[in-house]
Amino acid sequence: MINTVWLKTFCTLVETKHFTLTADKLFMTQSGVSQHIKKLEKQIGAPLVAREDKQFSLTEAGKKLYLEGKEIVELLSTVQQRVTADPAFEGTVRIMSPGSVGLKLYPHLLAFQRRHPKLNIDYRFAPNEDTVEALTESNADIGLVTTEPANNLLVSEAIGEEALVVITPEKTMNVDWEILSRLGFINHPDGEYHAKLLLSANFPEYAENPQLRHAGFCNQIALIPEPVSLGLGFTVLPQYAVESFAKPQLIRVHRLPVPVSETLYLCSRRQRFVPHRVKVMMDEIKRKLA
Template sequence: MINTVWLKTFCTLAETKHFTLTADKLHMTQSGVSQHIKKLEAQMGVLLIAREDKQFRLTEAGCKLYTEGKAIVESLSILRHRVTDDPAFEGTVKVMSPGSVGLKLYPYLLTFQRQHPKLNIEYRFAPNDDTIEALTEGSADIGLVTNKPDDMSLISEAIGDESLLVVTPAEIVEPDWKHLSALGFIDHPDGKYHANLLLSANFAEYVKKPQLKQAGFCNQIGLIPEPVSMGLGFTVLPLYAVESFSKPQLIRAHQLPVPVSETLYLCCRRQNFIPKRVEVIVQEIKRKLA
């Protein structure tokens, strides 16, 4: 196999036609250039340059090697650039988060991508466990979760809190337990979990009997307030899901006397090298949610 360092020296010499210029260009000594040429000739088993007094010319074998070798040297240079290049605004970044956070964050990141067209944002709405699994497997670059992971292969940082709110039809100004019980609960994938956190902190009746009449179910985070807006029930949702509803005049979000919120943790794999594009998106997420 041809030594690519010697080959680069030879091709540079063929282009400059001067040992001193070659040495200067490659930050070598003239004797170092001569040694590379002699070693390459020994490796190839042919003379590559014919010395004539203080000058030289390429032999026929040297001309052939230069023609073929130049393309190899250039290709290796491009390969090195591609491997070591780490652009901040180019490439794919894979993000996962709960649906509520995604409703706020994804449109913001799309606007950022529009400003930097070589970026490709892949966004998935997912529960905590799926996000953590994707991070550990390497199929996600950034994850947002509401439970701090204990996996030592991940690093996590608390970047903000998201309030839980009771959401009722617009005509209900002060939600008491009687009103809520009569309405019934519009459930969703995290509904019972969120309801338990918020209602148990504010209603003794719920603590005594943590059961709600179910008035419906929706698994699309952006549409959960829809049946509420039609007077079919109430629900408990994180703030960002409420803010994203397209008909806010038809619902009312209530901050109860004992506020309850979920901490948002930004998580990445623990690794020595984090691509600049991932670092850029991490900072944009912090800017939007902190």
């Protein structure tokens, strides 16, 4: 392996074209420069410079070594800066969240990325359990969940609330238990959980017997309101999912007398050093969702 100190001396000599100038630039003696060159030649196994009185010229081996070596010297001279650099608006930030939050947050973060094009936002829609697992295994930088994780490896902070609402076809002006029962329930991956939270708090009938006639199922968060807009049933969704629906004029949002919300927790892995870009992204998320 080539001694990089000797290589730096050699490349400096080639660039200054003078042993004395090289010694001054590297804070060495002239004899020290000569020793570095001789040691490098011995290590390479070939002469690098041809001395001619007080001047010198490069041998073929010297020319080749300089072309290769100057890149190595340049990389070494900036390695500390590159390793310790922590730019706020460069690099990848991996984010995971429930779909409803993502529908509101992701477009905002894309606009943020457009203002800072050296950022690379890796956004995944995922349930709470998958997000917690990814954070624990360092496969995500930031996670948003609706249940505070009981995991000592993670830190979490409540940053906002997302209301649960009933949505019905646009012509349904009011809702009661009879109307909902007649409409039927459009289920989704979190449908029964959300229905239990909201409907049991507002309808004794559901609290006593949590059964609804199922009128359909959809697992695409942005399209869950679609069958509702066609008059095929009602559903319960987080507010952000409703706000993102492309045809709001075809549905009606009902806020029930007893409001129910899910708390949003911003989570990350507990660690001593948090990259600046991750801190910046967490602040941006808080501003958008708080």
